[in-house]
Amino acid sequence: MSSDSTSVDSTSVDDAPADASPRELLLHRIEQRSVCVAVLGLGHVGLPITAAMVDAGFRVLGVDVDAARVAALNAGATPLRHLGEDLARRLRDTGRFEATTDTARLAEADAALVCVPTPLDAERQPDLGAVRATAGDLARHLRPGGLVVLSSTTWPGTTRSVLVPMLEAAGRRCGTDVFVAFSPERADPGRHDDAVTIPRLVGGVDEASGEIACALYRAAVREVVPVASADVAEAAKLLENCYRAVNIAMVNELKLAFEALGVDVWDVLDAASTKPFGFQRFEPGPGLGGHCIPVDPFYLAWAAERAGASARLVRLAGEINQEMPERIVERVGAALAEDDRTLEGASVLVLGVAYKPDIDDVRGSPSFALIHLLEQAGAKVDYHDPHVPRLTGREHEGVAVRASVELDDARLAACDAVLVATAHAAVDHARVARIARLIVDTRGVLRGGSGPEHGSPERGRPDGLGPGRIVSA
Ligand SMILES: NC(=O)c1ccc[n+]([C@@H]2O[C@H](COP(=O)([O-])OP(=O)(O)OC[C@H]3O[C@@H](n4cnc5c(N)ncnc54)[C@H](O)[C@@H]3O)[C@@H](O)[C@H]2O)c1
Structure with missing residues (x-):
């Protein structure tokens, strides 16, 4: 610890009564x-x-x-x-x-x-x-x-x-x-x-x-x-964040269920969002990031269970959200398999490592779990993020130092899959879709996802797409 010589003096302007409590x-x-x-x-x-x-x-x-x-x-x-x-x-x-x-x-x-x-x-x-x-x-x-x-x-x-x-x-x-x-x-x-x-x-x-x-x-x-009380203030903060975690987990789980039923979750969200009351739109994604939503449900569940109460829904929501990167990587593997490719040896470009659009905050970003899992499966992974020029290797165990690559046409054309993990407005997703062979889109940027949380720049499938496939995941 350093010892600073100056001090902040706050007593000089006091004129309180001498007998004040x-x-x-x-x-x-x-x-x-x-x-x-x-x-x-x-x-x-x-x-x-x-x-x-x-x-x-x-x-x-x-x-x-x-x-x-x-x-x-x-x-x-x-x-x-x-x-x-x-x-x-x-x-x-x-x-x-x-x-x-x-x-x-x-x-x-x-x-x-x-x-x-x-x-x-x-x-x-x-x-x-x-x-x-x-x-x-x-x-x-x-x-x-x-x-x-x-x-x-x-x-x-x-x-x-x-x-x-x-x-x-x-x-x-x-x-x-x-x-x-x-x-x-x-x-x-x-x-x-x-x-x-x-x-x-x-x-x-x-x-x-x-x-x-x-x-x-x-x-x-x-x-x-x-x-x-202090307890109410503490609990209110957890309620606010658990509310988000549970709703995001629900839409993440329903996305997989709708997919199995042949229904596109983004179409469903657009439809349900027309209800003027009783429905708030939450959008699916590749998992949760940041300091709060991935962590807070476990704080509440731990305390509730220690007090003898159940917190099944909150705990389950945390687990569903944590499993999303695995589901997404399975989806990338399945999409590659349709072209008789495997993750082993495939080159994958992850678009976005910040955990939210248009910021540079990478704490707890699901992109790290995605990169880690893809590399574990043998893929060669690069990333592009206009807000995060480099990774130091300290962000996530198993994700090594690397720099954001340029999003040039040659790279887009050469990679086996582009995985959209964060919907940054500064990324021209329509251009990516015109050039890349396969795009796995976890944010609905190429399907009309436009919720304020994701800042998606496009609505609907852009015109003039190349021959590549867009897979909603
Ligand atoms: N980031 C958010 O948006 C957000 C929102 C609401 C609540 N919170 C909560 O607020 C708290 C702080 O989060 P944050 O995002 O500001 O974290 P942060 O990592 O950005 O900042 C924490 C700071 O505390 C310092 N620190 C660590 N141990 C210390 C100690 N013993 N004494 C003095 N300083 C110490 C760290 O060096 C760091 O600078 C967490 O409980 C978090 O869950 C965060």
Whole structure:
């Protein structure tokens, strides 16, 4: 850990009554913008809320274990491109933001927003390692009478039964010496609404904690929705993501069922989407990606089952979605077999490695499972992604370093199959369809899939196709 010499001083403009309680003092200082807010974890969730807090007039101390990220931010370089190249420079130029790896500097903070990862471990069980590490740091260093808000997605009860005991072990009492709440991040990369514009759920572990956390967020975001408890806020976040996971699993499974019945799922979706109520369109794909939807159902299922309840549907949805890359690779194999080819020795071009259209985020992308499975079957695999110029080899076990190849006519004509995995608007799929011999389309880009989630550039089969086959998968 580095030790930074400067400190963010937030005490100088205090004029609170001398006999104010910790609750009154913190509310007063939030009102005055004289609290120092620490944001722990400066990633996809931490950086936007950092910006919102800085813009609201607070001083923010960003704390992260990643020294390179901290150095980049302090130098004015934004580590996540989709947040805007100038974000870090803008933060630095306000004079109200500084990043550090030195957790002892949490002693400067009156409020801490915890935005660290909550992945699954090898057994697909919740891994709260980073949350526990930050709770330990805060227990040691946060100022007395401070606020801690957990924003990492987790199972209902985590804030109350994991965070609070760790903070209280240091001799504080929740609701008096420390205030604790949960407030989920609901942003979705690639969408235009963000941490400021999306209504923010806030639930405290007690009344005072909820009140103070709401006051802090009200200063920085457009709408705060107080909820009954931290547990409700945690559960609401999981419900939102399980809703998506279950509906996507259903349409993925129905796609396979419709296929067996000789019905095209995209035609069915177009038909069902004309119903003005009671139906929301979800589209099939090669599997789920990102940090949330592939992970969160397992957090909920784990917690429910531990409490003696069943979470069969949610767990099954997670499993169906995880199996999709295998189904897709089988489909590529079957399509090649129609030309008396096998995956062994075939050259396959995967179009898109970001997990969503028009972004550069590759975390958990199903494209990696596709590449891995294709290569395991003996195929030679290249990829093209206008937003992801190279893979470092660290993204997915078994997927080696490589660069995005050009999408030139010669390559398209030469490869045995093109597998459309992500429907980036910048890719001319109609051109691909004119040149390639075989296209396996998992996104409906060549069949009229046009849902907002997939940003498909075409509707309907484009004119002037070459002799190649398009297989919907
Ligand atoms: N990415 C999203 O769109 C999204 C949306 C809603 C909720 N979430 C949830 O928010 C949480 C954070 O996700 P993210 O996408 O921002 O992750 P991220 O990987 O983008 O960022 C996490 C940051 O935390 C840092 N970190 C790890 N351990 C730390 C520690 N002990 N102390 C300080 N910093 C530490 C990492 O170095 C990294 O910079 C997760 O629980 C995730 O499920 C993410």
